[in-house]
Amino acid sequence: MSRHSVRKSSKAGAPPGTLIHIGSQRTDAVKITVFDYTADLVNERECQVEELCNYCNNKTITWINVDGLHNVEILGKIGEQFHLDKLLLEDILNTNHRPKTEIFQNYIFVTLKMVDMNTDRSGITHEQVSFVMGDGWLISFQEEGGDVFDGIRDRIRKLQGEIPKRKVDFLLYRMLDTVVDNYFFVTEYFSDKNAAIERDIFKNPTPEALKEIQTLKRQIVNFKRVVLPLREVASGLEKDGGKLVEESTHRYLRDLYEHIIQVNDSIDSQREVIASIQDLYLSGTSNKMNEVMKVLTVISTIFIPLTFIVGVYGMNFSNMPETEWHYGYYVIWGIMLIILSGMVIYFRRKKWF
Amino acid sequence: MSRHSVRKSSKAGAPPGTLIHIGSQRTDAVKITVFDYTADLVNERECQVEELCNYCNNKTITWINVDGLHNVEILGKIGEQFHLDKLLLEDILNTNHRPKTEIFQNYIFVTLKMVDMNTDRSGITHEQVSFVMGDGWLISFQEEGGDVFDGIRDRIRKLQGEIPKRKVDFLLYRMLDTVVDNYFFVTEYFSDKNAAIERDIFKNPTPEALKEIQTLKRQIVNFKRVVLPLREVASGLEKDGGKLVEESTHRYLRDLYEHIIQVNDSIDSQREVIASIQDLYLSGTSNKMNEVMKVLTVISTIFIPLTFIVGVYGMNFSNMPETEWHYGYYVIWGIMLIILSGMVIYFRRKKWF
Amino acid sequence: MSRHSVRKSSKAGAPPGTLIHIGSQRTDAVKITVFDYTADLVNERECQVEELCNYCNNKTITWINVDGLHNVEILGKIGEQFHLDKLLLEDILNTNHRPKTEIFQNYIFVTLKMVDMNTDRSGITHEQVSFVMGDGWLISFQEEGGDVFDGIRDRIRKLQGEIPKRKVDFLLYRMLDTVVDNYFFVTEYFSDKNAAIERDIFKNPTPEALKEIQTLKRQIVNFKRVVLPLREVASGLEKDGGKLVEESTHRYLRDLYEHIIQVNDSIDSQREVIASIQDLYLSGTSNKMNEVMKVLTVISTIFIPLTFIVGVYGMNFSNMPETEWHYGYYVIWGIMLIILSGMVIYFRRKKWF
Amino acid sequence: MSRHSVRKSSKAGAPPGTLIHIGSQRTDAVKITVFDYTADLVNERECQVEELCNYCNNKTITWINVDGLHNVEILGKIGEQFHLDKLLLEDILNTNHRPKTEIFQNYIFVTLKMVDMNTDRSGITHEQVSFVMGDGWLISFQEEGGDVFDGIRDRIRKLQGEIPKRKVDFLLYRMLDTVVDNYFFVTEYFSDKNAAIERDIFKNPTPEALKEIQTLKRQIVNFKRVVLPLREVASGLEKDGGKLVEESTHRYLRDLYEHIIQVNDSIDSQREVIASIQDLYLSGTSNKMNEVMKVLTVISTIFIPLTFIVGVYGMNFSNMPETEWHYGYYVIWGIMLIILSGMVIYFRRKKWF
Amino acid sequence: MSRHSVRKSSKAGAPPGTLIHIGSQRTDAVKITVFDYTADLVNERECQVEELCNYCNNKTITWINVDGLHNVEILGKIGEQFHLDKLLLEDILNTNHRPKTEIFQNYIFVTLKMVDMNTDRSGITHEQVSFVMGDGWLISFQEEGGDVFDGIRDRIRKLQGEIPKRKVDFLLYRMLDTVVDNYFFVTEYFSDKNAAIERDIFKNPTPEALKEIQTLKRQIVNFKRVVLPLREVASGLEKDGGKLVEESTHRYLRDLYEHIIQVNDSIDSQREVIASIQDLYLSGTSNKMNEVMKVLTVISTIFIPLTFIVGVYGMNFSNMPETEWHYGYYVIWGIMLIILSGMVIYFRRKKWF
Secondary structure, X not given: OHHHOOOOHHHOOOOXXXXXOEOOOOOOOOEEEEEEEOOOXXXXXXXXXXXXXXXXXXXXXXXXXXXXXXXXXXXXXXXXXXXXXXHHHHHHHEOOOOOEEEEOOOOEEEEEEEEEEOOOOOOEEEEEEEEEEOOOEEEEEEOOOOXXXXXXXXXXXXXXXXXXXXXXXHHHHHXXXXXXXXXXXXXXXXXXXXXXXXXXXXXXXXXXXXXHHHXXXXXXXXXXXXXXOHHHHHHHHXXXXXHHOOHHHXXXXXXXXXXXHHHHHHHHHHHHHHHHHHHHXXXXXXXXXXXXXXXXXXXXXXXXXXXXXXXXXXXXXXXXXXXXXXXXXXXXXXXXXXXXXXXXXXXXXXXXX | OHHHOOOXXXXXXXXXXXXXXXXXXXXXXXXXXXXXXXXXXXXXXXOOHHHHHHHOOOOOEEEEEEEOOOOHHHHHHHHHHOOOOHHHHHHHHEOOOOOEEEEOOOOEEEEEEEEEEXXXXXXXXXXXXXXXXXXXXXXXXXXXXXXXXXXXXXXXXXXXXXXXXXXXXXXXXXXXXXXXXXXXXXXXHHHHHHHHHHHHHOOOOOHHHHHHHHHHHHHHHHHHHHHOOHHHHHHHHHHHOHHHOOHHHHHHHHHHHHHHHHHHHHHHHHHHHHHHHHHHHHHXXXXXXHHHHHHHHHHHHHHHHHHHHHHHOOOOOOOOHHHHOOOHHHHHHHHHHHHHHHHXXXXXXXXXX | OHHHXXXXXXXXXXXXXXXXXXXXXXXXXXXXXEEEEOOOOEEEEEOOHHXXXXXXXXXXXXXXXXXXXXXXXXXXXXXXXXXXXXXHHHHXXXXXOOOEEEEOOOOEEEEEEEEEEOOOOOOXXXXXXXXXXXXXXXXXXXXXXXXXXXXHHHHHHOOOOOHHHOXXXXXXXXXXXXXXXXXXXXXXXXXXXXXXXXXXXXOOOOHHHHHHHHHHHHHHHHHHHHHOOXXXXXXXXXXXXXXXXXXXXHHHXXXXXXXXXXXXXXXXXXXXXXXXXXXXXXXXXXXHHHHHHHHHHHHHHHHHHHHHHHHXXXXXXXXXXXXHOOOHHHHHHHHHXXXXXXXXXXXXXXXXX | OHHHOOOOHHHOOOOOOOOOOEXXXXXXXXXXXXXXXXOOOEEEEEOOHHHHHHHOOOOOEEXXXXXXXXXXXXXXXXXXXXXXOHHHHHHHHEOOOOOEEEEOOOOEEEEEEEXXXXXXXXXXXXXXXXXXEOOOEEEEEEOOOOOOOHHHHHHHHOOOOOHHHOOHHHHHHHHHHHHHHHHHHHHHHHHHHHHHHHHHHXXXXXXXXXXXXXXXXXXXXXXXXXXXXXXXXXXXXXXXXXXXXOHHHHHHHHHHHHHHHHHHHHHHHHHHHHHHHHHHHHHHHHHHHHHHHHHHHHHHHHHHHHHHHHHHOOOOOOOOHHHHOOOHHHHHHHHHHHHHHHHHHHHHHOOOO | OHHHOOOOHHHOOOOOOOOOOEOXXXXXXXXXXXXXXXXXXXXXXXXXXXXXHHHOOOOOEEEEEEXXXXXXXXXXXXXXXXXXXXXXXXXXXXXXXXXXXXXXXXXXXXXXXXXXXXXXXXXXXXXXXXXXXXXOEEEEEEOOOOOOOHHHHHHHHOOOOOHHHOOHHHHHHHHHHHHHHHHHHHHHHHHHHHHHHHHHHOOOOOHHXXXXXXXXXXXXXXXXXXHOOHHHHHHHHHHHOHHHOOHHHHHHHHHHHHHHHHHHHHHHHHHHHHHHHHHHHHHHHHHHHHHHHHXXXXXHHHHHHHHHHHHHOOOOOOOOHHHHOOOHHHHHHHHHHHHHHHHHHHHHHOOOO
């Protein structure tokens, strides 16, 4: 949790629009990749921040992908070239920002989380990805290299599919859609993990299982926080997108919205499942406890009276007639066996073992 | 649960409108049945997908039932003939889709779940059924053969009742109504199951009963998820149905809406019942535990002091006057009986047994 | 619960408007009573369903009370004479219907539950009562004879009070008001029952008390479900009643609305009370358990060490100096008394008894 | 609780507007006090109900205070003189009425609860106070003598402050404000009580403390019910007060509204506090139980094995070599001391004592 | 809690607008500091309340900071000079007031809490700070000296940044923003504290940890209460600020709003975390209890039967053949070792230790 918690206090008191990168510090260079395409032509290259203005106003569709937010200066230059609002740049750098859509006069700003399943135990990483879309250009900002957009890149390179035929808003839609599609991996992970935990939690409620439950619960809650505001992101684009979002794209955005709802429903469902698994854990624990108690009770209850009886005949009174009887010892054994049997029958009837 | 969980990740990254069937794979042929009727005539036959266009524009009412969604190609052909939106076809194939109504210019799309009680322990199966209704035609898409519409088929064959006399929107209403009517079987099942579990849960709270409670709880939650969005389906048809939904059908749709509310209320009620049964289970468990504890306490508390007394007279001191008394042994028995009686009276008063 | 659960599945698949009575089957005749009155004259008689049309269009106010819904044919005839909607008749017969108001062009339909406290343990019975009010006539449908309207009948017979002076909408208001007034008996019953259960639940939390709590809880939940939709019934009449509801009756309907809110508040209050009683029960149980545990601990902790000591001197070592001492036995008793006192003081200080 | 529960069933079936006093019966006379004032003159006297009409239409501001609602006849006469609605009078008499504002054409009706802290254990009493304000007159109805308005009376008598300078709506505001100000005493009482209970609940969770928690919890819930509807009372006066409420009073009513919100927030806060205290109680109980269990376990676990050992050497076998050893007895003591030390170290490490 | 609870009852009955300071009493002088600046010039000085009117109407921007609310007279004078509403002054003095924005004709009033982390265990202190902003002037009221605005003072003194270039509404925004930025310190504190508590709560659930959980929980709830109403404060300024809030400042206020939402989200997250930590605590407690129980059971169950056996051979019957056997003693030891091993195996298999 703490990794995703708000780490903005280092900025407290700084004036608004001050560009400070919040997130893990990196030292490698910021990488800027440009796709410049029309329905017939595509041009892909890495380039420097100063060259970007060439793409601002041309007739082609330009997708500029920025990998790495740690070099604040470069971001500032991009902002200047595309006339971006200072507070918007601040939002891009604040990698704990809530997903949101903001519609400006000449461009649209979208920020959301891209999820990634990693193989170690922390499970899921969230990386912030922001988009600024203007007339004919789209800039995407990522914290780190490695993303989910390779399918889109392939399609652009081969000029396949609908993307090259449509305007830049469709490219934005496709990228958002790809991000959201990847959320389904996470819900599947939750589902599988839930099933795995549930399998033997009741029979064997170990403290480790409880830890796993708590971890999963928190992951689900965190993921919910990532997904919930997305509904407004999608509906905001459709409703307030203005002239930058084509009429023909609305149907697709509605579809995106439905996918988000579906992810949301699935998370809610997982939440209920994990809550009921925790109930199972608690019931399992108390069940096991009861079992332990019953054994204790059965053993104690059988032997305590018998021990009393043998104690009686261990007393050293000079006058104890029974001890003198020839078969006294056997009689006592007989009595004790009768008591034993009686108790066993009693407990069996009570279904204690 | 996992069976109904979202299984869309296999599609992640595919462009929208790509037709991929999500669900269990089947190999048998897709079966297409056509009912073509007016108030006086009815014509029922199986046919190939290529023949369907004959029915697109004729004056009769045509109900085309498609059994099986696994052959994506056939679905694509249907889409072409009736000019259906690609994303709509995608929704039909995504059998985990949320129930919804979508109003297009020339047709209305409705998707919801058809429930079926099966005899094995998993209880309830949900099958997705989708409807596309245009001017004079209705196509229904089902995942598998076997449905709840036989009553409607009979009535059409015999030209009985209101269906042949009215437009196609009434047929759609009747089919939705039939699906919703079947939900009542499920709520009854919940009600009966609840009653069965409740009967002896408090007296005998076994772990198996808890499992049953958990299963039922989850079934109810899942079913709730199926029913809840239906309210918008029904009200959406009435409010936004446009010219495809006759004024005279509105009253029926309102009635459908009320039935959905009734199912919903009933589910909410079952949820509260199952929650209170779980409370009963927990109370029953702790009650039984207390009973066990009391027996242990009573036995221990009675015999521990007595064992101490007999221990005292088992000591081997050379000078223990009581052991020399002629009636010492009997006196000790007397004392122990008095202590025993005192304790029994004490426990009785405390109502411990 | 199960008695009030939805029992509509027997209708599944039947076309809408099919009149099937849902509820317990009866064989006695349906009884129809008619009050025909103006401000000056009153005429009360039992009559056959065929005679009712005499009252449809006359200038007097006519109240037709129908006792018994099991004869579907009679209901159908009434429907024909008063031109009632088929689905409306279906709603009247479906005795599990949610309370509602529906405004038609020429009449208003209201259905709600009439409560009755019975003397056996099930506590409260709900009977559905439906009203159809047209211009100058009011038909009330009850499942069984015996109702709460005798006060109104008396007042009409004696031409007392406001009813004879006003239009038929006031009669409807008075009948609804009487039904709602009877709800207060139920909230009082809940209140008394709660107080009775609470009195000794903490001191003596028996399993029977828990059963009572569960029963009461469920009764309250069920009653809540009866009352909650009534708010819309009352406000619906006031707002959408149209020309059939006089302006002067609005103030009374607002008053009725407030009474319903008051009942509602009272039920919510009872819910919180019963929930906190259940908390008390659980605390009481665990409290009693603790008491038991303490007794066990005190007795065990005192006697286990003492028993050890007497065990020591029961050993048969040939060389045990203490056993040879003349006062050894008394010294041991002394030591044991000191240990005993020490423990008693320790436990007293810990407030264990 | 039961004291405040709804006691209206005695009215069930009575026609609306029937004046029946609901509440404790009293026999002393109803006391009517009149303040008649302008900015310069004030006239205070007790008077009979018949004289009131003198004050209806004069130019001065008249405050009529009615102490006691048990004489229904007098109330009826007041109603006639000021042309009050019959249902309004019924609301005044129904001392369980929900706080509300109702705007009539010529007057405004406000009813709410006046709280009083009493010294016995029941804590807080609620008394209903109703206001009817017309053009130039204000009637206040109280159940019993003794109220919170003495400060206002003083100020009117001395013609101090704003009240004599303003219209009658300001007097109403000041009275409502005084009632609400007194609510702060109650929230303070809750706060103090919470602090008192919390102080030693965890260390010493007695059943009595639980009773106190339950009582306080219920008082808070009841008080919440008194305060919550007040928000609508205040905002209703401001928004719908019409010409009877001066524009200049609106700012004050907004202030009153904020005070009500503040009381509300404070109650919500107390609710959370009491809930967390109850958690503390439960944790404290289980904590104490664990402590008890640990003592039992430590004592039993130490002495049960030792008792076994001494038992061994209490056996009467003819051939037990150890018993013949000269130092056998001391060796056994040594072994037992070693076992004892080992266990003590084990338990210390486990932090069991 | 009680420190922040409502302490207004001392005012009950006082007329509205009476200036009474609610809060801790202080005796030192009220300190008034004035910053008077334009884009080019800045003038900073302490001054007396009487001199303030010089700044009311000049063309420069004036920020008047008032430290200390305990001198009611001075506040009254400020109110006169700037024509402030009496109820507004009352709100400033009531340091328990809910955060709010109120728009007057000639000025805007904002009140909220400034948080401060202190080093002792109470953790967080809330201090109320109020702002009144008119045309060209801003007055800030603080309870005590020491605030978070030193960064702003520096920037004004050096005429750096945007503040000197913009109107007074930007100064207000910057002050609010600084206050909100400091909230992030608190959420970090919560986050760190949560992590610290969580680390070993499960392994070692001490009562002290529970106390810490309770304290943190309550701090979070209190802080939530401080932050929640701020959303309306920020959006109120943007929407209803009128001509006093420049169009260009709207974007900044929206940014402020988003920061508040972020704090809010973070608090909600901490609430869920602390709740799940409390669950962990309870599970940890019951886990430890189970461990204790198991040890007790294992020890008791092993030794109670063995003790019985040695008791048997401690009996003094004259005829007990086994005791006469030469190897009887060793046979018994053998039997007891077999029983011991059997039990150890049994318990190992049950995973009890």
